[in-house]
Amino acid sequence: MQTNKKEMVAFRQMSKVFSNGTVALDQFDLTIGEGEFLTFLGPSGCGKSTALRMTAGLAEASSGEVKVFNKDPKETIRNTNDIAFVFQEPNLLPWRKVIDNVVLPLELRGTSKKEAKAEACRVLEMVGLKDYATSYPRELSGGMKMRVSIARALAAKPKLLLMDEPFAALDEMTRQSLQLELLEIWEKEKTTILFVTHNVFEAVYLSTRIAVMSAGPGRLSSVIDVNLPYPRHAISRTDQEFSAYVKKASDQLENSLDKRGIG
Template sequence: MSLHAAKKLSDNPTDQQKTDYSPVLVNLEAVHKVYQTGTIALHDVNLQITQGEFISFVGPSGCGKSTVLRMIAGLGEPSSGKLEVLGTTAKRAREENNEVAFVFQDATLLPWRSVLDNVVLPLELRGVPKQDQQREAMRVLEMVGLKDHVKALPRQLSGGMKMRVSIARALAAKPKLLLMDEPFAALDEITRQNLQNELLNIWKQEGLTVLFVTHNVFEAVFLSTRIAVMTPRPGKIATMIDVPMPYPRKETLRTTHQFSDIAAEVSSALVH
């Protein structure tokens, strides 16, 4: 697969003079989305996302954050404009190449299947041999801290554990691009912060590119390499805000002046 390259600043804020070249995994050019009702959901969205980034989308309700994510996932098409994912169409990247995984706000687990059987589902659908299914499922379940709960049914799990299963199921297919639509919105703050830390570890360990929708400015700042701030409907990207703080990100980062300043910048962009 031939992907064009884009110049990207180093993630290290003390080393801004160094640059590297990473392939562009997602490219949106002048993307518009108009629904059959006549509602203009998106207007002139332009964005390039390079390999290894963690991009969060923030904006008011109804601004099109989830619409952007769903189109990148191949679950909808632009009304006009150009959208490329991993060098091909979004639908092909997800359905034929199995390179895109989606984690929804609800864990969407099958209630009659165990944790293990939920995680192996995408591998079953791809016809992966059963032994390989089990091995990969156990690998990702250990990664999310659920290797001792493989026989449990969804009704026996907490909200945070269900979301871990959903993330493990997405990771089992070994995607290059992980799309997450407010996955932690319904969780309590302690569970939410724990999962944020786990997600960053998984992102680095698996070499993923993550696109993450959230209404929580502080969550976006803690997780992201860049933040896309969207305007009210019709949605477009008002500004891209860099988060020049090195990884790994520790809990103490949340109390620093730099963290507060970036959060204030994002909040200010949301109201202008």
């Protein structure tokens, strides 16, 4: 499946136990190749966000290992700017204009003001916010704020983009619009994306592969290759093939719950 792709992220028999004894992830084993759009799909408490945080070096494995670019995540974060994280909330600085929020990671990197501004303008145009560069976050809708957050992440031209349910709080129309924009960006920028959701339709629409997870403790239940063509905007969410993948993912999710005695 992904054997011909350069390894970007690898979880090898990895377990994570929190200090209170909660087993967040147990014997988690998964490899993500370069250019993939892989989605973690599962119920609340199955370790989806924990896996993402460990990829970003924000938490350490209790056993086994996590590798990012064949290195410890903290080493990768310390020595490169190749990883960006988009959280559930945009987390914009309210006192900074849109463009000033977007250039922030470039400022921290020491990029010249001229180069940083040019790159910020590029990514703002990519997400459809070029005309809002001088606006403040309070003047934007929820969907626009999330676009700024994505633009800020893209400004650093990361090789790996981590996204933790970024569209969960948005209305369905805005959510679908941003899903389409994200795919267009992914195809253009060739960035590897790890995405977290509990929405089956979203997982199928976006992904090259879906990692279905179960909770109690968090485990990888199954992996689904989504062999739908890109660009996905040509695919109707009511098409028979799309619906078949939705059913398959839903069935796998239900099976993962059954295995832990739920439902």
